[in-house]
Amino acid sequence: MRILKLGMVGGGEGAFIGAVHRIAARLDGCWQLDAGCLSSTPDKAKRSADALGLARSYKSYEDMAAQESVLEGGIDAVSIVTPNHMHLPVARAFLKAGIHVICDKPLTTDLAQAEDFANECAGYDAQFFLTHNYSASPLIRQAKSMVADGTLGDLRLVHAEYLQDWLSRAPDADNVQAAWRTDPARTGGAGAIGDIGTHAYHLATFVAGQNASHLAADLSSFVDGRQVDDNANILLRFASGARGSIFASQVATGCENGLKLRIHGTKGGLSWAQERPNEMIFTPIGGVEQRLTRAGAGATDSANDVSRIPAGHPEGYLEAFGTLYREIALHLLGVEVAHDVPTLKDGVAGMRFIDACQRSSRDNAEWCAL
Structure with a gap:
C-alpha cells in the first residue's frame, strides 16, 4: 500500500x-x-x-x-x-x-457555521474526516454489530457518561490546555459538552445506530468565574422510542477518564468502559452475565478486524486512534473498509447536540429538537 x-x-x-x-x-x-x-x-x-x-x-x-x-x-x-x-x-x-x-472534534464553535460549511464542502473534491477515536475500539465495533444484528433486541435504554476531574479547580495561568478549553471565544461557550460530551454522544449514537431526536439538558459551571459549562446532565429521546442520557463532567472528583457506555434492549444489555477497553459485559435477558474480551472467544469479525494482538494483551486509546488513521488511508486509496469512518455529517450531528444542549439549558432544561 x-x-x-x-x-x-x-x-x-x-x-x-x-x-x-x-x-x-x-x-x-x-x-x-x-x-x-x-x-x-x-x-x-x-x-x-x-x-x-x-x-x-x-x-x-x-x-x-x-x-x-x-x-x-x-x-x-x-x-x-x-x-x-x-x-x-x-x-x-x-x-x-x-x-x-x-x-x-468538535467540528467548530457554532451550528449555523457548521451547516453552512457542510453545504460548502459539497463542492470540494477533497474529503473531510473527524476523529471520534473511541468508535474504532474493537469491542465498540462488536457492540455496534450486536445491536445491528438484533442480539439486544429492540433498544430501550442508551446511556453514556464521560467523567473527568482535571478542571475541578481553576487552573494555573500557564496551563495552556485548560486555558483554551475554558475560553468561550475559542470554544463557542461549550465546555464539557464540546470537549467530552460530543465523544459520549457520538459513541452512544454510533453503537445504537441512530441519533437522538430530542434532548433536555442541564448545564452547570461549578468553578467560580468559569464562563463555560463544566458539568452536563442530559436526557435523550430517540424516534424509535428508546430513551437515553449523557452525563459529562470535568469536575467529577476522583474520575480520570471515565468514558462508559451502557445499552439495554428487549433481549439483553451491554456495558463497556474505556478505562477497561479490552472487556465488555453482555447479559442476555434471564441469562448469566458474560464477559466478552477483545480478540477472545465470542469476538465478532467486526472486532477482530481492528484487533492487532492476541487476547489478553491490553490494547486501547492509541490503537483505536491508529485504526481511524488506517481506515482513512484505506478509504482515500479506494480500499473498502468494514465501517464508515466519522465524516462531516458526524461533525454536524455533534454541533446539533451542542446547540440543543445550550438552548435547552437556557430554557430551564426544556425539551429541544436536535
Whole structure:
C-alpha cells in the first residue's frame, strides 16, 4: 500500500492531542508526517518542526495549504489539532486547495457555521474526516454489530457518561490546555459538552445506530468565574422510542477518564468502559452475565478486524486512534473498509447536540429538537 503524506496544523510544544495524532498516524505505517504549521507563533512552530524532523515548516496555515497543493510530492491530507475556533478556517483552506482534512472534534464553535460549511464542502473534491477515536475500539465495533444484528433486541435504554476531574479547580495561568478549553471565544461557550460530551454522544449514537431526536439538558459551571459549562446532565429521546442520557463532567472528583457506555434492549444489555477497553459485559435477558474480551472467544469479525494482538494483551486509546488513521488511508486509496469512518455529517450531528444542549439549558432544561 502506498504510504500517504501527512501535514499537521497545531500540535506543537505543550500540546497533548497533536502527539496522539502523530503516534496514531504512524502506528500502521500508512502515513508519513512531512510538513506542518505546528503553532501560530513562528518561533515555536520552527522549534516544534525541528524537534520532529519535519521536511517543511510553515509560518501560516494559509501558506502551507497554498504551497503544498502545488508541490510535487506534497501532502495528501492535513491533520488539524488546533483549538476549536480554528478548525473551520484551517479546514476550508486545505479543502479549497484539494487536500484532504482529518480534523479533531468538535467540528467548530457554532451550528449555523457548521451547516453552512457542510453545504460548502459539497463542492470540494477533497474529503473531510473527524476523529471520534473511541468508535474504532474493537469491542465498540462488536457492540455496534450486536445491536445491528438484533442480539439486544429492540433498544430501550442508551446511556453514556464521560467523567473527568482535571478542571475541578481553576487552573494555573500557564496551563495552556485548560486555558483554551475554558475560553468561550475559542470554544463557542461549550465546555464539557464540546470537549467530552460530543465523544459520549457520538459513541452512544454510533453503537445504537441512530441519533437522538430530542434532548433536555442541564448545564452547570461549578468553578467560580468559569464562563463555560463544566458539568452536563442530559436526557435523550430517540424516534424509535428508546430513551437515553449523557452525563459529562470535568469536575467529577476522583474520575480520570471515565468514558462508559451502557445499552439495554428487549433481549439483553451491554456495558463497556474505556478505562477497561479490552472487556465488555453482555447479559442476555434471564441469562448469566458474560464477559466478552477483545480478540477472545465470542469476538465478532467486526472486532477482530481492528484487533492487532492476541487476547489478553491490553490494547486501547492509541490503537483505536491508529485504526481511524488506517481506515482513512484505506478509504482515500479506494480500499473498502468494514465501517464508515466519522465524516462531516458526524461533525454536524455533534454541533446539533451542542446547540440543543445550550438552548435547552437556557430554557430551564426544556425539551429541544436536535
